[in-house]
Amino acid sequence: MYGLELAGEQDAFAVYEAKSAAAGVELVAPGLATAGSITDRVETLAYTRRAIELLGRTDADVESARALLRAAPIEREGTVAVRARDVRGSSGISTQRAQRELGSVLVDRGFAVDLEEPDHVLYVLFSSGEVEADEIALGRVPDVVGDSLDVCLVGWLAAESTRDFTERKPTDRPFFQPGSMAPIDARAYVNVAGAGPGRFVVDPMCGTGGLLIEGGLVGARVLGVDVQEKMVRGTKRNLESYLSDSASSTTSVEFGVVRGDATALPLCDSDDTGTQTGTQTDTDTVDAVVFDAPYGRQSKIARHELAELVEGALAEAKRVCRSDGRTVLVADRSWREAAISAGWEVDAVFCRPVHRSLDRYVHVLTGAAEPGRENSP
Ligand SMILES: C[S@@+](CC[C@H](N)C(=O)[O-])C[C@H]1O[C@@H](n2cnc3c(N)ncnc32)[C@H](O)[C@@H]1O
Structure with a gap:
């Protein structure tokens, strides 16, 4: 015990x-x-x-x-x-x-x-x-x-646990934009998503790459997508700084960043029947999708209305993620109904205060449901 x-x-x-x-x-x-x-x-x-x-x-x-x-x-x-x-x-x-x-x-x-x-x-x-x-x-x-x-x-x-989060303050990274997530929270979210060695984790709206840095540091292979070229270039610099061979005294991890739309990800459908062991057999199979949706304050909501963007991203996450994989969606409001409509089971939603005028809703979504099916809790 x-x-x-x-x-x-x-x-x-x-x-x-x-x-x-x-x-x-x-x-x-x-x-x-x-x-x-x-x-x-x-x-x-x-x-x-x-x-x-x-x-x-x-x-x-x-x-x-x-x-x-x-x-x-x-x-x-x-x-x-x-x-x-x-x-x-x-x-x-x-x-x-x-x-x-x-x-x-x-x-x-x-x-x-x-x-x-x-x-x-x-x-x-x-x-x-x-x-x-x-x-x-x-x-x-x-x-x-x-x-x-x-x-x-x-x-x-x-x-x-290694308490080195302050060494990666967003303002100290090669590329910084306001609204970047605190490393301690990003770490918690990738852990909840199941990131770790042998796992492939995708952030379809990667911003400055905070979630990807922490996902890579716990050993996952990470891929970032963002609609803005500036973010793609900036995240590449951030990942090189924290995850490349030269940055790490331990094992380095594979990472990539591409420009794209979260509602039309440049990834194949997942056609697996679920990986029970957690050891990856198909290197293209996404084990977890984790993302921080725009808050409609600082982030540019490119190409879509916010609801259309989040609904589309949830459906894409469902399409690319292995059937027993997870999605963790962080947002400034509850997207529970949208997640259910996209075919996810809602395992938990936590409401976490960030500051006086901002709460973060952390949705933990698991596979298995058919799109549109009502589920609990
Ligand atoms: C809240 S920010 C992510 C912040 C990030 N977690 C960080 O720590 O920097 C949301 C990101 O979504 C991106 N975005 C907006 N619309 C998008 C779309 N259609 N496809 C992909 N990314 C999009 C924005 O460019 C922005 O970088």
């Missing part, structure tokens, strides 16, 4: 993203979840900071955490450090006191403390408060929403 320390303020969305890297994820308190198992994809998550191998779960107070640690079986050798976190400042616990007291339990149990380079790091994660459902327009509401919770998770650090 594992514990997850979530990031951001929107737990339902963080849990949803975490499911791309872990199984059996359940929210247990504000900013805290548990999982039955994790994969190495945890390192790519935007809204999960770390995963710990659980020793146990108790109330959010230092005495209970100490009692849990005294009784827990520990099959580890080497030096240790204890790190306590008052997640979102919700519990009011003194983390210094928690570190001191749980550290002394480990010393009593024969461990040497090394704060600089410990062999094992014990995390003690405290959280209290009510889990809110405000951000959910539609989706699977976690069971604990509305409950007042008081939880401490104690466990050994198993994996941490």
